[in-house]
Amino acid sequence: MSNESQKSERIEPRLLKGFRDYGPIEQLARQQMFSKIQSVFERFGFLPLSTPVLEYKDILIGKIGEDEKLIYSFKDNGDRDVAMRYDLTVPLARYVAQNQGQLTFPFKRYQIAPVWRADNPQKGRLREFYQCDVDAVGTDSPVADAEVIACLCLALEAVGAKNYKVRLNDRATFEGLSQESIRAMDKLDKIGVDGVVAEMKEKNVSDSEIKTVQQTITGKARIIPKNLADIIELIASNGIDASKIGFDPTIARGLDYYTGTVFEIYLDDAKEFGSICSGGRYDGLVDKFSTQSLPAVGGSIGVDRLIQALTEMGVMENAQPIRALILNQNEELLNNYLKLAADLRAGGVNVEFFYSDAKLDKQFKYAESKGIPYAIIMGEAEVKDGTVQLKDLAKREQETVSVADLTTKLQ
């Protein structure tokens, strides 16, 4: 209709590399998973926070280390340097510092939202993906460290990942080591001991430091530090099986802002997916924005990776919310069909009505393609009798059901 559109040619529909759509069945399963995770977080008194996708660029930079180059940033219409959030932790730190006068501490929040990183999509990494974070700000209590970890474990259990291992460490293990060495060590699982050593050499780490790192990652597990032993006991008191939690002196976490406890959680039945959850204590991050010191601890579920793992494990629940399709057989009965649909919906049943009186064959195919288990058939005879024919599409069986009983039958 507009001048613009009259001129336009067909545009090839396509997605940017590293971006994807989630179609209905997949997205429904994702939403149901998010909802289960949220419930667990709320059980512990964590509440949701929502922060903008765009922030001033200087809020985001200088916090996360070498991955900073992956931040999407640009100049907006007002010539401001803006950036799309890279994670949910830095915006949380900004929020807490900005509102510290109004907040009660400890401030406990969760956030499930997408983040953006211009990563290499050839490695199968998405440029837009969800993070699912839970954090407590304004507390240095190890009870909070334990709570965050326990809460993530229970969230995993709630979505069907019953078997997992928590690998726990403290950044103090690395005292005296350079950031370059910590970043290299964080890649241990991916690049192996030789790769770690090679990277340290490349970054001009001293020979004595390289030796220390080698001893840490190849040596036998060192004696567990007292503070971590305490945290493990507290996690167990939160109802997590203590045998699932262990000290691992090689856990480094790549992000620069961690200062104390660091952890990763792996699924026993999908080890190849790497760490599904991770996090730690970051006592200095909020202080970069804040006038008062606000120590913090948090963790994150890599939900996309978790979903892939659960799918592979065969425990990802198949979402199917539509119970029945009312067939559109006779245009004369249009208002009868709609009233029946309205009654079923009012009774809590998810039901579709086929818009056009297409051939029944087509309508059955539609139900099948959407995985709808029942078809409701109503002709003039049924309207007179106050009944319908209810067809079980899998079993290919049909029975007469009175309209009065239909809601209960389908609930």
Place this chain on the structure above:
Amino acid sequence: MSNESQKSERIEPRLLKGFRDYGPIEQLARQQMFSKIQSVFERFGFLPLSTPVLEYKDILIGKIGEDEKLIYSFKDNGDRDVAMRYDLTVPLARYVAQNQGQLTFPFKRYQIAPVWRADNPQKGRLREFYQCDVDAVGTDSPVADAEVIACLCLALEAVGAKNYKVRLNDRATFEGLSQESIRAMDKLDKIGVDGVVAEMKEKNVSDSEIKTVQQTITGKARIIPKNLADIIELIASNGIDASKIGFDPTIARGLDYYTGTVFEIYLDDAKEFGSICSGGRYDGLVDKFSTQSLPAVGGSIGVDRLIQALTEMGVMENAQPIRALILNQNEELLNNYLKLAADLRAGGVNVEFFYSDAKLDKQFKYAESKGIPYAIIMGEAEVKDGTVQLKDLAKREQETVSVADLTTKLQ
């Protein structure tokens, strides 16, 4: 710890103009509202779709008319022209066209997600806001037009907006009018008849066309077109009170892509907020990407505006998910407290435990500031007896409750 951060000064925490955070209580209420709306959409067989925030710029431009200048666009690291989505309808059209071989039609989806427009924040317009869309693609049946509208009405009812009016029109009413006139008329509520005329003059609309528009918007309601009368009857059959739906020949909708039915929904008890829902039929939009013709109809709830209106009306539900705070009175009992918390949570109760053994005064204040209704007090005597003191913080009353009964009591 990193070199970068050692150098950095404190950064002033601040938000971009037109962007905002949603703190816990507010965000919880929003989520609960989204969840109710989703349930209504799913009752009708609409399922969720998720599309990326970033699209190729040429996908988004040339579809929406003069507001196109508000699109956030930039060059990404790969020198691609990319843009942040401006609405949820154009990405839906792109998705459907791109996947038409795999989808079953009609394709019914909802999407609740943020969109971005670099609008003037001085007018109180946010630059990031949520849309909540429901659409049926691949159908020209008026049953679909009616279903979309009925579904939005029931969503409003589900969140407490019981009194509303649907104002319905057809773009055919404007046949022969220029896009400039339609856009001007769409602003009728904001700028009045004189404003509409002034804008048309400014855009060099012919005098005879200006006269036609003046007659439409000042004249008595014209006779309702047959197709709209049919749609009203179908909406009523979906369970909506017919007295809430009326023909209004002045409803234009600003977006260029509408081709048939257009509608707006207003709340009787919050008229000053303008239209809370709107939408219509857009039979040409998907075709801009598609090789086959795919007519479509949809609508959108302006959820931010709706929340403001419900809050003003006093019917916005106050979310409060945390039932009790277990006080941390005695570090010796730490594991007892945590086990009690774990048991309550396993029983479905949202309960917090205070991390540190701060003064009880401070702990009570924490509960109060978060609106937690109960405090659970447990000292050595209670541990021995298998009881707790349960304090109702509003009534300032305290009673002894056995641990065995506590879950039921708090559920």
